[in-house]
Amino acid sequence: MIEHSHLKIIQALHVNGTLTAAANALCLTQPALSHQISYLEKKLGLTLWQKEGRNLRLTQAGTLLLNVANQVLPVLLQAEKTFEAYREGRQGILRIGVECYPCFEWLNLNAVIGQFMQQTPEIDIDIVHKFQFSGLEGLMNHHIDVLITPDLIKKEKIHYELLTEYQLVLMVSSDHLLAKTKRLKPENLCQETLITFPVPLERLDILTHFLTPSHLEPKQLKQIESLEIMLQMTALNRGVCVLPEWLADIKSKDLHLKKIPIGKQGLFQRLYLAMRASDESVPYIQRFISVGRKTVHTTF
Secondary structure (H helix, E strand, O other), rough: OOHHHHHHHHHHHHHOOOOOHHHHHHOHHHHHHHHHHHHHHHOOOOEEEEOOEEEEOOOOOHHHHHHHHHHHHOOOOOOOHHHHHHHOOOOOEEEEEEEHHHHHHHHOOOOHHHHHHHHHHOOOEEOOOOOOHHHHHHHOOOOEEEEEEEEOOOOEEEEEEEEEEEEEEEEEEOOOOOOOOEEEEEHHHOOOEEEEEEOHHOOOHHHHHHHHHHOOOEEEEEEEHHHHHHHHHHHHOEEEEEEEEHHHHOOOOOOOOEEEEOOOEEEEEEEEEEEEEEHHHEEEEHHHHHHHHHHHHHHO
16 A cells, blocks of 8 residues: 555655655656645545645654654665665575585685685575485575586586586505505405495495496495594594595595505596576676686695
């Protein structure tokens, strides 16, 4: 019943004091403003102001409407500015889904979040790394805006951007039998306990791209959630583990561990950012991709 224009009219009348001054402030003719005032009073069935010479005095109903205008108009103005910032990509919230432990460490250790927030101070960040659904499902259902993942699974309306490529290496203790091995062969793992993060086996590259093609498997698989415990167990010869080389270099200092390249050509992994195709041109998502790639190049 009460419209935005009505609130602006009563505020203008109060601020300017006369019908002529209020009409000028609202870029209206005096007859047009008088007509709108009469229309509003007719709709409300109340008198909102009374003339006192050339000036206007608000009635009790008019005072109430003015109070509403003073509360509502600043909120609407801020909302309009926020919508404009959203439209121009200067403000919003970026909900980042992280689908693997190295993905989370990539965000954390490489200061991607810090760099991004410095460059886009009006953009809030939310990170989801324990899904009650698959990462892609969360993306398609709008629970998250982007997904950091090592898996490129083609889906309609999902767009991928390559962030980086890195090498996977085998980590063993410095006194392990494999410590002097220059290049890992599939048969080298047949008698080893392979410590991995708790992910489905089909997502372990050391299996799908290295052991399985040779129809081999490790002696035992042990899944551990904590990277620190994984590395401690490796240092104590309780097993071996496979990590991105950049993560191994950062996390295994002072643990007397040896890293071994996997296979003749090395075993490489890619890290992608997945997004809804409709969001591909969102400015702050493009900024996040740019920051991620630049940070990778200075760290890896």
